[in-house]
Amino acid sequence: MKKAKNGFMNTLPYLCLVGVIILGLMTIVGTGGGDGEEGTLPGSNIVVITENIDSNTTWEGDKIYVIEAWDFYVNATLIIEAGAIIKFHPTAGPSLALGGTGTITANGTVDSPIVFTSYKDDSHGGDTNGDGNATFPAAGDWCNIDTNGLQGSVFNYCEFYYGGACGYDNTLQLYDSRATVTNCTFAHNKGSGYGALDASDARSGTVITGNVFYDNEKPIYINIAFDVDDSNVFHNPAAPSETNTNNGIFLSYPDNISSHITWQETEVPFVIDDNQLWIETSGSLTLGDNVIVKFMPGSQLVHEGSNLINYNGTGVYFTSYKDDAHGGDTNGDGGATTPASGDWEGIYNNHIAVGDWETWANILYDSH
Numbered sequence: 001m002k003k004a005k006n007g008f009m010n011t012l013p014y015l016c017l018v019g020v021i022i023l024g025l026m027t028i029v030g031t032g033g034g035d036g037e038e039g040t041l042p043g044s045n046i047v048v049i050t051e052n053i054d055s056n057t058t059w060e061g062d063k064i065y066v067i068e069a070w071d072f073y074v075n076a077t078l079i080i081e082a083g084a085i086i087k088f089h090p091t092a093g094p095s096l097a098l099g100g101t102g103t104i105t106a107n108g109t110v111d112s113p114i115v116f117t118s119y120k121d122d123s124h125g126g127d128t129n130g131d132g133n134a135t136f137p138a139a140g141d142w143c144n145i146d147t148n149g150l151q152g153s154v155f156n157y158c159e160f161y162y163g164g165a166c167g168y169d170n171t172l173q174l175y176d177s178r179a180t181v182t183n184c185t186f187a188h189n190k191g192s193g194y195g196a197l198d199a200s201d202a203r204s205g206t207v208i209t210g211n212v213f214y215d216n217e218k219p220i221y222i223n224i225a226f227d228v229d230d231s232n233v234f235h236n237p238a239a240p241s242e243t244n245t246n247n248g249i250f251l252s253y254p255d256n257i258s259s260h261i262t263w264q265e266t267e268v269p270f271v272i273d274d275n276q277l278w279i280e281t282s283g284s285l286t287l288g289d290n291v292i293v294k295f296m297p298g299s300q301l302v303h304e305g306s307n308l309i310n311y312n313g314t315g316v317y318f319t320s321y322k323d324d325a326h327g328g329d330t331n332g333d334g335g336a337t338t339p340a341s342g343d344w345e346g347i348y349n350n351h352i353a354v355g356d357w358e359t360w361a362n363i364l365y366d367s368h
Contacts, residue, residue, distance in 0.1 A: 046063070046066060048065075048068055049072065049093065050068050050093075052069065052072060052073045052099075053078055055076050057076065057078050057079070059078065059081065060081055061082050062083060063085075064084075065085070065087070067092075067096065069093050070092060072093055072095065072096050073096075073098070074098050075099045076102060077103050078103070080104065080105070080107075081114075082113070082114060083113075083114070084115075086116045086117070087128055088117070088118065088143070089142075090118070090119060094143040094165060095142065095143035095146070095166065096145045098147050098148045101150070102148075102150055103153050104145075104154070106158050108157030110157060112157075114158045114159070115161070116171075118137040118163075120141055120162075122137075124161070137162045138162060139189055139217070140162070140163070140164050140189075140190040142165060143166035144170050144172065144173050145171070145173065147174050149177060151203070153180070154179070155182070156180070157182075157184065159185045159187070160189065161188050161189070163196070164196065164217075169193030170193065170197070171186060171190075171196045173194070174197075174201065174206060176202075177202060177206075179202065179207075181197065181199075181206075181208045182208075183209075183210045184211045184212070186212070186220075187214050187215050189216045189217070190217055192217045192218060195216070195221040196217075196218070197213070197220045198220075198221050199221060200222065200223050202222075202223060202225060206226045208222075210232065212232070212236075213232065213234050213244055215236070215242055215243075215244065216244045217244070217245045218246045219244045219248075220232075221252055222251055223255070224257045224259075224261055224277075228249060228264065228270075229262075230288065232267075234268045235267075246330060246332045247329070249269070250271045251272055251277070252273040253273075254274055256283070257278065257283040257284070258280045259282070259283050260283060260284045260286070261285050261286070262287075266289075268330070270292070271293075271294045271321060273296045274296075276300050277299070278302045279304060284308070284309055285309065286309040286310055288310070288313070289310070290316065291316055292315075292318075293318050294319055294323065295321060295344035295345070296321050297343060297344060300344065301346075302347075303347070303350065304349075304350055304351050305349055305350075306351075311362075312362065317363075317364060318347060318360075318362060318364065319363075319364040320343035320344055321344070322339040322340075322343060323343075340365060344366055346363065346368040347363060347366070
């Protein structure tokens with residue numbers, strides 16, 4: 001099932017902005033300042049954005065950019081320098097989408113990350129909304145960033161906080177796009193739909209490595225167009241017990257696997273959220289040692305005899321979504337549910353000489 005572009009755009013009431021923007025106790029009057037900028041107060045590092053970006057633009061690393069443009073589009077190249085902070089107004093500018101020939105190149109550094117966060121977030125860039133402690137940030141304060149079918153965006157050493165309010169409950173959506181997401185942090189985001197990082201429609205060539213996910217509802221959705229290595233982290237490095245509510249890598253509504261794909265992540269399981277995942281004869285799925293694959297009710301895996309590689313590797317299991325003993329409490333319900341025989345369909349060998357359900361010892365709680 002493919003998602004319509006920009007489905008999030010109609011989820012919040014339209015707010016008509018006028019030429020004078022009230023920001024906390026400061027009045028910021030338009031002074032030019034570059035494409036897409038309403039202006040900055042003299043001596044201030046706050047830039048209010050009320051217009052689309054229609055020509056190549058750079059956002060500087062020592063400034064805070066407040067998005068107050070409803071249906072805000074980046075239609076050209078936007079370069080975001082290390083250290084920049086981008087805050088999204090929850091009603092006036094809750095989202096950013098690429099359009100035209102738009103791309104984002106957001107190259108932060110380990111010491112100066114680029115931050116995408118809530119207008120209410122005082123811990124990054126200070127009390128931008130000027131209300132003291134009257135408000136606090138929360139998951140779903142703003143919607144998302146959508147690459148929207150355009151290719152080549154880069155997010156490196158970026159931090160994404162408190163998003164996921166709209167559409168498919170994602171914070172960064174790689175819709176029909178080839179993108180690079182490396183060394184980023186996703187925390188405190190909604191995402192019961194498609195996760196904080198939604199790569200369920202990402203194109204082949206997408207790179208997702210070295211990222212950190214914690215305190216999200218679901219961390220990430222993927223598809224079968226790209227490999228997943230073992231470099232991403234699914235807990236707070238400063239507090240390892242802080243993970244995600246549904247701590248796994250989710251695969252939903254996949255096409256058949258027709259190329260050679262490798263899954264190596266071992267901290268959390270891969271979750272098959274579909275009725276059938278088929279590995280065609282032209283493709284293969286290679287599992288690393290200690291990889292665990294969990295299945296939602298009714299789901300199954302079909303292979304062609306020799307193209308499910310390392311299925312019997314050390315620590316490899318195929319099991320129920322309810323199985324907390326293998327890969328942890330992925331369904332996030334504590335001990336409310338326990339696994340049982342028949343929780344999912346099983347693994348079917350479709351090779352013409354076999355044509356039967358597999359009965360390997362590392363297949364747990366299936367129907368066969």
